[in-house]
Amino acid sequence: MLVQKYKDMLSGKSVIRELSEFATARGQEIGYENVFDYSLGNPSVPAPREFTDEMIRMLTQMGTNELHGYSPSLGITGVREAVATSLEKRFGLPYRKEHIFMAVGAAGALAHAFRLVTEPGDEILTFAPYFPEYGPYVNLTGAVLKVVPPDTESFQIHFAKFEEMLTEKVMAVLINTPNNPSGVVYSAETLERMADLLRKKSAEYGHTIYLISDEPYREIVFQGVDAPCVSAFYDDTIMCYSFSKSLSIPGERIGYVAVNPACRDAEDMVYMCGQISRGIGHNCPPSIIQMAVAKVLDKTADLSVYETNMNLLYHEMTELGFTCVKPGGTFYIFPRALEEDAKEFCRKALQYDLILVPGDTFGAPGYFRMAYCIDTEKVERSLEALRRFVKEIYR
Amino acid sequence: MLVQKYKDMLSGKSVIRELSEFATARGQEIGYENVFDYSLGNPSVPAPREFTDEMIRMLTQMGTNELHGYSPSLGITGVREAVATSLEKRFGLPYRKEHIFMAVGAAGALAHAFRLVTEPGDEILTFAPYFPEYGPYVNLTGAVLKVVPPDTESFQIHFAKFEEMLTEKVMAVLINTPNNPSGVVYSAETLERMADLLRKKSAEYGHTIYLISDEPYREIVFQGVDAPCVSAFYDDTIMCYSFSKSLSIPGERIGYVAVNPACRDAEDMVYMCGQISRGIGHNCPPSIIQMAVAKVLDKTADLSVYETNMNLLYHEMTELGFTCVKPGGTFYIFPRALEEDAKEFCRKALQYDLILVPGDTFGAPGYFRMAYCIDTEKVERSLEALRRFVKEIYR
Numbered sequence: 001m002l003v004q005k006y007k008d009m010l011s012g013k014s015v016i017r018e019l020s021e022f023a024t025a026r027g028q029e030i031g032y033e034n035v036f037d038y039s040l041g042n043p044s045v046p047a048p049r050e051f052t053d054e055m056i057r058m059l060t061q062m063g064t065n066e067l068h069g070y071s072p073s074l075g076i077t078g079v080r081e082a083v084a085t086s087l088e089k090r091f092g093l094p095y096r097k098e099h100i101f102m103a104v105g106a107a108g109a110l111a112h113a114f115r116l117v118t119e120p121g122d123e124i125l126t127f128a129p130y131f132p133e134y135g136p137y138v139n140l141t142g143a144v145l146k147v148v149p150p151d152t153e154s155f156q157i158h159f160a161k162f163e164e165m166l167t168e169k170v171m172a173v174l175i176n177t178p179n180n181p182s183g184v185v186y187s188a189e190t191l192e193r194m195a196d197l198l199r200k201k202s203a204e205y206g207h208t209i210y211l212i213s214d215e216p217y218r219e220i221v222f223q224g225v226d227a228p229c230v231s232a233f234y235d236d237t238i239m240c241y242s243f244s245k246s247l248s249i250p251g252e253r254i255g256y257v258a259v260n261p262a263c264r265d266a267e268d269m270v271y272m273c274g275q276i277s278r279g280i281g282h283n284c285p286p287s288i289i290q291m292a293v294a295k296v297l298d299k300t301a302d303l304s305v306y307e308t309n310m311n312l313l314y315h316e317m318t319e320l321g322f323t324c325v326k327p328g329g330t331f332y333i334f335p336r337a338l339e340e341d342a343k344e345f346c347r348k349a350l351q352y353d354l355i356l357v358p359g360d361t362f363g364a365p366g367y368f369r370m371a372y373c374i375d376t377e378k379v380e381r382s383l384e385a386l387r388r389f390v391k392e393i394y395r
Numbered sequence: 396m397l398v399q400k401y402k403d404m405l406s407g408k409s410v411i412r413e414l415s416e417f418a419t420a421r422g423q424e425i426g427y428e429n430v431f432d433y434s435l436g437n438p439s440v441p442a443p444r445e446f447t448d449e450m451i452r453m454l455t456q457m458g459t460n461e462l463h464g465y466s467p468s469l470g471i472t473g474v475r476e477a478v479a480t481s482l483e484k485r486f487g488l489p490y491r492k493e494h495i496f497m498a499v500g501a502a503g504a505l506a507h508a509f510r511l512v513t514e515p516g517d518e519i520l521t522f523a524p525y526f527p528e529y530g531p532y533v534n535l536t537g538a539v540l541k542v543v544p545p546d547t548e549s550f551q552i553h554f555a556k557f558e559e560m561l562t563e564k565v566m567a568v569l570i571n572t573p574n575n576p577s578g579v580v581y582s583a584e585t586l587e588r589m590a591d592l593l594r595k596k597s598a599e600y601g602h603t604i605y606l607i608s609d610e611p612y613r614e615i616v617f618q619g620v621d622a623p624c625v626s627a628f629y630d631d632t633i634m635c636y637s638f639s640k641s642l643s644i645p646g647e648r649i650g651y652v653a654v655n656p657a658c659r660d661a662e663d664m665v666y667m668c669g670q671i672s673r674g675i676g677h678n679c680p681p682s683i684i685q686m687a688v689a690k691v692l693d694k695t696a697d698l699s700v701y702e703t704n705m706n707l708l709y710h711e712m713t714e715l716g717f718t719c720v721k722p723g724g725t726f727y728i729f730p731r732a733l734e735e736d737a738k739e740f741c742r743k744a745l746q747y748d749l750i751l752v753p754g755d756t757f758g759a760p761g762y763f764r765m766a767y768c769i770d771t772e773k774v775e776r777s778l779e780a781l782r783r784f785v786k787e788i789y790r
Contacts, residue, residue: 001566001602002660003514006667047459059451064442068644104499104648104678111676119398133673140674171396207396249463251682253499265397272401278528279535280675281506283499286684287646 009136015361016040016132019346023355030353036382037355038370041180041331043248045301045373051247054295058288067291071284073274075102075256079294083256086297091229094261101273104253104285106216106242110137110174111280112257112273113238117210118143118171124212125165126174127157128363129181129334131214134174143171147363155182155325155334156190159197166201172210173198178217178227181362181369182334183310183327185221188228195234202236208264211237216255217330219246219300222307225328235262238269243293245331248301252289306331309372309379316383320390331373334359338394342368352389354382404531410756411435411527414741418750425748431777432750433765436575436726438643440696440768446642449690453683462686466679468669470497470651474689478651481692486624489656496668499648499680501611501637505532505569506675507652507668508633512605513538513566519607520560521569522552523758524576524729526609529569538566542758550577550720550729551585554592561596567605568593573612573622576757576764577729578705578722580616583623590629597631603659606632611650612725614641614695617702620723630657633664638688640726643696649680649688701726704767704774711778715785726768729754733789737763747784749777 016039023037058067074080080097087095103109118124120142126134128150138145148165151158166173173194177186186194195211202209213230218241221227231237242255257273259266277283284290310327317324317335324335337345342358346368349356359367372379411434418432453462469475475492482490498504513519515537521529523545533540543560546553561568568589572581581589590606597604608625613636616622626632637650652668654661672678679685705722712719712730719730732740737753741763744751754762767774 002511002664002667006511006670007663009670010663010666042465044460047463052454052459056451056454059447059454064447064643065439068442068646070437070645104676107678108676111674116397116401136670136673137676140671248459250465251463253678253681268402268405269397271405272397275401275404275531276535278531279506280677281499281503281532282676283502283648286648286681288684289681 016357019355019357022350026353033378035353035355036378036385037374038372039355039357041371041373043245043250043301043373044375045248045303045305047248048296048299048301050296050299051249051292054292055288058291067288069287071102071287071290073277073284074270075100075284076287076290076294079290082294082297083258087258091232093229093231095258096261098267098270099259099261101257101259101270102285102290103240103255103257104282105244105250105255106214106240107133107137108253108282108285109240109242109255109257110212110214111282112276113212113240114138114141114143114172115276115280116238116269116272117212122171123167123169124172124174125162125170126176127162129155129179129359129367130363131176131180132361146170150364152364155179155184156186157194159193162194163197166197166209168205170209171207172212174212174214175230176214177230178221178329180217180330181332181357181359182325183330183332184325185225185227185328186230188226191228191230191233198234208236212240213237214240216242216245220303220306220331221329222310222327227329231258231260235260235264237263246300246303247293247296252286254285254289254293305376306373308376309374312376312379312383313370313372316386320386331371333370333372334362334364334367335370337366337368338390340366342366348393349389352385354385354389411752414750414752417745421748428773430748430750431773431780432769433767434750434752436766436768438640438645438696438768439770440643440698440700442643443691443694443696445691445694446644446687449687450683453686462683464682466497466682466685468672468679469665470495470679471682471685471689474685477689477692478653482653486627488624488626490653491656493662493665494654494656496652496654496665497680497685498635498650498652499677500639500645500650501609501635502528502532503648503677503680504635504637504650504652505607505609506677507671508607508635509533509536509538509567510671510675511633511664511667512607517566518562518564519567519569520557520565521571522557524550524574524754524762525758526571526575527756533569541565545759547759550574550579551581552589554588557589558592561592561604563600565604566602567607569607569609570625571609572625573616573724575612575725576727576752576754577720578725578727579720580620580622580723581625583621586623586625586628593629603631607635608632609635611637611640615698615701615726616724617705617722622724626653626655630655630659632658641695641698642688642691647681647684649684700771701768703771704769707771707774707778708765708767711781715782726766728765728767729759729762730765732761732763733785735761737761743788744784747780749780749784
């Protein structure tokens, strides 16, 4: 018999997917350039030239067995060394290859992190608004994801609720800063306060509460914004990184787990990741992509368009009277809808060919997400549609 | 706290890995060309020129967002169509893209197949000699791998033992033909008899017993050997394929699940694989590699060296008095050791710089595996060492 829990999941429809399908269909009617599709977090800028050049150089110059051969299950040794060196230089923590496990994107990294520190029935806390895939990512391991309600003033952490929910059953706390969907970057003050609480509760409960830090947007931080290194605040931090957004290569599935060198059993943890891989069919990321990213670790795609787009949208949204926390990074903005039911609000926006995603999906009803990883020219054209939408429906 | 079951796995040492480390160390002493390393199943022939050319063409001609963008979670649609068309042409079964799920290598494909059809506590049967990674692959899902003892006459299936072990708890049977480590190809007679038994027992128990067919060696079949298509014998077959061996690109992690079109709920199964992915951090194979293999589906690396090597070794082994089933494919041979304890036999062989792997690892004590995916010139030089080993120790 087929396993029922996966069969049952087939009937659940993803709101983002439905919206994206609507956008595609509407695009066929009026031309996709006229659909203001803010639904998908798919990087829009080209990968850096150096990445492509390195791929071509290896394909041209290296033997195919060396290039396409099996990678060790923890990742290619030289690649792990290069990642450790880059992290040490960047953040001043003594990373060594022994702390680095190469993974197929952040999803792969998280799959290992969750299994490292939770058994079925254990709880993982995250904070709304949050990336909705965390639900199945965690719950299908047998652990349970619990969501702390948002602090809607700042989209930092609602500490009163957090402390209330940080019970003895919680084995890990999962954060995502810069944040999808709010665009907010957790401040040093937030991270310090969180770390203090985790230390206090770890001592009280007699077990380590690990901090799992999902950082795919680490390189997309706007001018004047301080984006502190999460691992520097809390020893027992497991960093999960992906190159998808920084290098604009989301399809190539490359990222890593970086265990804080100060974490107890740090080196065992990386070997344990290798064992976890065997149970989930992971077997390390593609060799050629590992070797290529190792050569461009300190490069990024030209990410400036995201800040340009953010400024255009933030300015317009506040002008139009939206309540909106200014994003510090990512390519998302998360304003309050102009009516209580954000789903209804987003449904009405479709009449203006504006594809917005209701915040319910992210654990924050009443808000909506715009993913502005699109051409600036299109953002500019969308402003008129936004104005008409607001004036005609809400004035 | 770190999860104990993964921590405990760290103390278990892989025999193959230890042997391979010995070979590397010995190679540093006497030159690796003088170590007859038959331990690792790592393809030795170059990837086909067409694969490399296609990679370079795409990197040169395509936009990076198109090339490196997110793949749909079931795989890129055009790639799934191409795989289905190729399978239909090859095997005459009506495969469509709806039956194809792209996966990161055979390990990724198997991780999905096991979760599709088993719940924790269910049993999966496989046949000795078998690929030892099946143990953690299955057992870490919560299901239980049980191993049917070998038919050492032919390394086909020991049907008496099979029928005895095929209880109501068995939800799937896992086969690997051409087989690692025996090199044997299951005959049409074996497959027919197995299918008959599975149909009978499925009816008797009132649940489908699925057949999971792990086929990474499908393209390495020697002259005159008939390698029947497993799926043609049994409707409820889940084929798990990898391009690692056929294209000599094991590091690039690319393969697929192909659900038999005649399988009940075949199309649901592929969507269910997409759900399973969310729980194990899978998220589909790298886009560029998907697109590249789609262009060379009916090509292989030049695999002829494996047959040349097999003939040299088989001839020499039988001359030296080894009992040995002639391989029909793969790059493995699995003779009987010259003393009861194959571990002791392999330990003694090390004195002659022959790296052989004891069959205990594969569920067949008393036998040993040679992986002859090495240069023919080295195989030829190893024959003298083999002769000396046998004469000096066993005559």
